[in-house]
Amino acid sequence: MGSVKEITIEDVNVSSANQQPKVVFVLGGPGSGKGTQCANIVEHFGYTHLSAGDLLRAEIKSGSENGTMIQNMIKEGKIVPSEVTIKLLQKAMQESGNDKFLIDGFPRNEENRAAFEAVTKITPEFVLFFDCSEEEMEKRLLGRNQGREDDNIETIRKRFKVYLESSLPVIEYYNSKGKVRKIDAAKPIDEVFEAVKVVFTSKDEKVGMCRLPRLFFISSCFIPGIFVLRRRCSCTVDGVASHLWVDAFPFLILMNTWN
Numbered sequence: 001m002g003s004v005k006e007i008t009i010e011d012v013n014v015s016s017a018n019q020q021p022k023v024v025f026v027l028g029g030p031g032s033g034k035g036t037q038c039a040n041i042v043e044h045f046g047y048t049h050l051s052a053g054d055l056l057r058a059e060i061k062s063g064s065e066n067g068t069m070i071q072n073m074i075k076e077g078k079i080v081p082s083e084v085t086i087k088l089l090q091k092a093m094q095e096s097g098n099d100k101f102l103i104d105g106f107p108r109n110e111e112n113r114a115a116f117e118a119v120t121k122i123t124p125e126f127v128l129f130f131d132c133s134e135e136e137m138e139k140r141l142l143g144r145n146q147g148r149e150d151d152n153i154e155t156i157r158k159r160f161k162v163y164l165e166s167s168l169p170v171i172e173y174y175n176s177k178g179k180v181r182k183i184d185a186a187k188p189i190d191e192v193f194e195a196v197k198v199v200f201t202s203k204d205e206k207v208g209m210c211r212l213p214r215l216f217f218i219s220s221c222f223i224p225g226i227f228v229l230r231r232r233c234s235c236t237v238d239g240v241a242s243h244l245w246v247d248a249f250p251f252l253i254l255m256n257t258w259n
Ligand SMILES: Nc1ncnc2c1ncn2[C@@H]1O[C@H](COP(=O)(O)OP(=O)(O)O)[C@@H](O)[C@H]1O
Pocket: 028, 029, 030, 031, 032, 033, 034, 035, 036, 037, 140, 141, 143, 144, 145, 185, 186, 187, 188, 189, 190, 192
């Protein structure tokens, strides 16, 4: 544990000096499809995917001093102490060279959430929540076939209990802050991704041209048109411009609200 240096937000590689890394928490029950959809999001939207579970499993494999403790907790479906998981996440963020992260499967309880926000000073842009029934999740976990020690019916039941008691309150917390984007994860993979895409391209989440500059940009496209019209109609600039503005104004407003 002591081998990983305490990293603050200043250490995380960001594209611009004063810019906070953009973090999206990807939450949902075990087997709801978080990892599957994160792979799709990475491909389309340029995020770095950080699976807390994968980082913990890699830590076990690396033979670190925490390995045995982590392995025992995962086998029991318990939540690894925040300090361990947060250090692994911070290290991965620092090493990624990116400034947009999907943090998958974390925070898993209130303590995880509060500790992450306190240490990193990062609050998520939003929480992508995969909503799925236990019945469907159980079926998927039993068919996952990745050789995971915790994908057996006994541990799965324990993970569901921890999810209901400890992880759902985190989702409720962010919901009360208007940050949850809920996805029906029971549908086929492609359909789930269609819904995910809507979230990532919606005007609230998209990093794009903001409204005012966009209005000026669109408006400026009309200036050459005024001169062409003036030549054709051989009337005054003022006359043509006022006609054009009256006719085009509703269109400009529409363009400005369109994403
Ligand atoms: N929408 C879906 N429909 C059917 N199977 C799915 C769907 N999403 C994921 N799966 C499968 O279910 C299993 C668990 O998915 P995974 O992405 O690993 O879940 P999580 O990361 O939430 O534990 C995997 O075998 C995956 O291929």
